[in-house]
Amino acid sequence: MIQGTFMVPHPPLIVPEVGRGEEQKIQDTIDAYHEVGRRIGGLQPETIVLLSPHQIMYADYFHISPGNGAVGDLGQFGAGQVRFEVGYDREFVENLCKLADAGDLPAGTAGERERRLDHGTMVPLYFVNQYWKDYQLVRVGLSGLPLTDHYELGRRIRETAEVLGRRIVIIASGDLSHRLKADGPYGYQKEGPEYDRRIMQVMESGDFGELLEFSKDFCEKAGECGHRSFTVMAGALDRMEVETQRLSYEGPFGVGYGICTYTVKSLDMKRNFKEQYEEKEKNRIMELRRQEDEYVQLARKTVEEYVRTGKKIRIPEGLSGEMLERRAGVFVSIKKEGRLRGCIGTIQAVYPSIAQEIIENGVSAATRDPRFSPIEPEELDKLTITVDVLGDTEKIDSPDKLDVRRYGVVVTKGFKRGLLLPNLEGVDTVEEQIAIAKQKAGIGEQEQAELERFEVVRHY
Structure with a gap:
């Protein structure tokens, strides 16, 4: 059973041996952290499931730490004397992997590149260990998979606890935005304060369905850290009425730190946030499909037929003359839940x-x-x-002749060539546009490259 769940940050500075007095500037966070430690000490869980964005992370796979346990210290932050040694709950890990596999959720213990504990794990344990040490740990990483998959992983964690009859606490480790101040370590983006305001409102209210509504582009611009951790935790509380409490929020160093606690009260079948989100998405996509023009309709028919049967469709009858008679480069872009799922195209016909x-x-x-x-x-x-559908490319002699909303860019150096389409989410400057195109081509960021621009007609 889940005894409680906790949303916490992980700034190493908060540990006195690292902060050396600077930690006093986030005293509210420290006080809240001690309250979390006391509550966990009072619950005396058999197992702590800790979700960390600084654990090993793969694009399409959730990594769960294998073995008997691990060690770590805060040496990289100048406090090597602060050491940790944890034992893993191997039975829990084994059963979690089985339940994930049964539900076609890509999660397991393969691919561990670094056995030592990460600071996203150690900072929360620094406070927990002051109040309770008689626990085993399950250390779970995040992934580049959709937020709904993170939510589903949380449901599997709770199911594992129920199958084993294990008393568990879940700690969702993660800072908020890293872009709150111009003089902060990561600078300022207007999305930073907006993210912190929204996420604290969601986490304080316990309205976890909103977590699935945050777009990838918005989260990236905000420089968030813990969103996926929070989403896994929310999944573990699926269909459960919870008592929520906001203990603190601070952001004095340009990074947001929020602490909230959640106590399970009873079943509440109306809090099935993943199903509600998926139903909303289904209706949205159905409406989009009703409005798709013939270019997108052809692309969709192509994708659906090939994925289902492995066969390419023939050009259907009734298409416009332009589609049948004109030649041009074309890019087909596919997204799932707002995240890119595939994009391939041709610069020229x-x-x-x-x-x-x-x-x-x-x-x-x-x-x-x-x-x-x-x-x-x-x-x-x-x-x-x-x-x-791409127009003809035109050589240009300066980035000043680009416009990220109007023009795509082609960069060329020798045999290396890369392209980036215009008007893409998350690409707001010409400098970003060129840098990404160079990266795709394998051209160094500081290397000179020939530039071409082109316009497109985008079909929805």
Whole structure:
């Protein structure tokens, strides 16, 4: 059973041996942390499940630490004398992996690159250990998978505790925005304070469905750290009425630190936030599909047929003359829950018509983008698709002739060539646009490269 869950930050500075007096500037956070430690000490859990964004992280897999245990210290923060040694709950880990596998959730103990404890784990344990030490640890990393998968991992954690009859506490370790102040370590973005305001409102109210509504672009601009940890914790509290309490919030160093606690009260079937979100998404996508033009309709038919049968469709009858007679480069972009799921295209025409270009690139975007695994049939109803038809490229002699909203960019150095489309979420400056295009081409950020620009017609 879940005895309690806790949202906490992990600034090493908060440990006196690291802060050396500076920690007094976040005294409210320290006081709240001690309250968390006292509450966990009072609960006396058999197992603590700790979710850390600084644990090993993969794009498409949740890593759960294997073995009997691990050690660590705060030496990288100048306090090597602050040491930790934990024993892992191997039975819990084994059962969690089995339940995840049974639910087709990619999680397991493979791929550990660093056995030592990370600071996202050690900082919370520094306070917990002052009040309770007779526990085993389950150390869980996060991933680049959708937030709904993080929520589902939380449900599997609770199910594991129930199957084993284990008394557990869950600690969701994570700072908030890292971009609250211009003189902070990561600078300022207007999304930073907005993120902290929104996330503290969500976490204080316990309205966890809102966690799934935060867009990837917004979270990245805010420089958040703990959102996925909080979402896993929320999943563990699925269909449960909880008593919430906000203990503190501070951000004096340009990074947000929030602490909230959650006590399970009873079952509440109306708090099935993942299902509510998925129903809302389903309705949104259905409405989008009703409005799709013939370019996107062709791309969707291509993707759905190939994913289901492995066969390419033929060019259907009734398409416009432009699609059948004009040649152009085409990019097909596929998203799932607001996150890119595949994007492949051609800078210039390769096939006899735009229609054929869409079919070929649609298949590639769905199954051959090296950044992602091939799309599975059960994902098809969750996909949004856009088709970009490229105009001719035009050489330019200066970045001043670019506009991230209007023009895409092609960078070339020797045989290396990279492209970035215009008007992309999260790309707000020409400098960012060029840097990403260079990265895609394998061109060094400081290397000189030839520039070309192009316009696109984006179809939804």
